[in-house]
Amino acid sequence: MKAASLRERLRAQLADLKMPGALEALDDILSQLDGGKLPPAQAIEALLGAQIQLRNTRRLVAAVRASRLPAAKTLADFDFTFQPSIKREQLESLHTLGFIERRENVILLGPPGVGKSHLAISLAVAAAQSGRRIYYGTLADLITSLEEAQQAGRLSQRMKTLIFPSLLIVDEIGYLPITPTGAMLFFQLMSRRYERASTVLTSNKSFEEWGHIFGDDVMAGALIDRLVHHCHIVNIRGNSYRMRQHAELYTVLNRKGPDTPKRRKGQEAVAS
Ligand SMILES: Nc1ncnc2c1ncn2[C@@H]1O[C@H](COP(=O)(O)OP(=O)(O)OP(=O)(O)O)[C@@H](O)[C@H]1O
Ligand SMILES: [Mg+2]
Structure with a gap:
């Protein structure tokens, strides 16, 4: 129950910070973390990395469109x-x-x-x-x-x-x-x-x-x-x-x- 509410709070925070890439990756990263497959520092890195990747893709799409x-x-x-x-x-x-x-x-x-x-x-x-x-x-x-x-x-x-x-x-x-x-x-x-x-x-x-x-x-x-x-x-x-x-x-x-x-x-x- 406690874990579920923490997950919800994380979701709300990521949404508030407008981080849809991280939000989408959250569940997968948390399950890997819970299953011991991912150490905590790497989980944070993966979460931020997912957001950076989405931002870069969006930047690229916008730049390619604007640049003709x-x-x-x-x-x-x-x-x-x-x-x-x-x-x-x-x-x-x-x-x-x-x-x-x-x-x-x-x-x-x-x-x-x-x-x-x-x-x-x-x-x-x-x-x-x-x-x-x-x-x-x-x-x-x-x-x-x-x-x-x-x-x-x-x-x-x-x-x-x-x-x-x-x-x-x-x-x-x-x-x-x-x-x-x-x-x-x-x-x-x-x-x-x-x-x-x-x-x-x-x-x-x-x-x-x-x-x-x-x-x-x-x-x-x-x-x-x-x-x-x-x-x-x-x-x-x-x-x-x-x-x-x-x-x-x-x-x-x-x-x-x-x-x-x-x-x-x-x-x-x-x-x-
Ligand atoms: N070595 C290569 N490997 C993969 N694709 C290539 C390679 N060389 C050219 N192409 C592809 O072949 C096509 C023609 O290449 P490109 O348009 O870059 O030629 P260009 O030198 O600019 O020719 P032009 O002087 O006629 O404009 C493009 O679709 C390009 O992606
Ligand atoms: Mg050419």
Whole structure:
């Protein structure tokens, strides 16, 4: 009877403290405790752990929704054996998020389908799990949103939204053409994030080709200068994961396509 009322009091306290994760785990933990399967200190740890786990899951769901991530990818889903040019230790180390603490950038370079977006998203997911604010966009989408904001007289608010997150993902640099105004707005954004907060960027083009993407060699040079100042470059050379079941087709496209790994010969992985 006494035990039952203690249990009820614990339930009421957990409800009062708004700890539904702990509340749900309570009965199981108490029975393990009563059965001698769990020492008291570990029971407390398990109870608090259940609440922390629920909080982290909720945080992640909210962050992923707010950040517009296109999918939830994790490092655990990434098959390193398929992409031997990637150093597993470098990626694992990046996922401990020290680069965000140090306000460094990450640039993932490589041809289509080699996992650039996957790894950029998995970094964002890890950052969201740690409670950091993240934001995802393709270069084209981010620029469109800045141009629209400028036309509507809301540029400074939009800039603030994109400067504020601890981690911004800029995906797909090099696939779609951008206007001179768009390039200038993106340069402003990156200049304002420089040494303030981390950005993860992905591109299918080598740095030498960025002048062409941004339509201005001088500005592209200044942009790259800022981005690589404190930066980890992951240069992926390999086959498209999308094409893994079509090896023959890949060989044909690789011979004729504009972005073959061969063209990226000059690029070397520079880990810092
Ligand atoms: N090594 C891998 N292990 C598991 N899944 C992978 C791997 N590489 C890529 N994928 C998966 O293959 C698909 C294509 O990868 P991703 O979108 O990351 O390529 P990308 O390099 O960004 O290509 P693009 O330049 O076309 O945008 C995704 O669904 C991704 O999760
Ligand atoms: Mg991609």
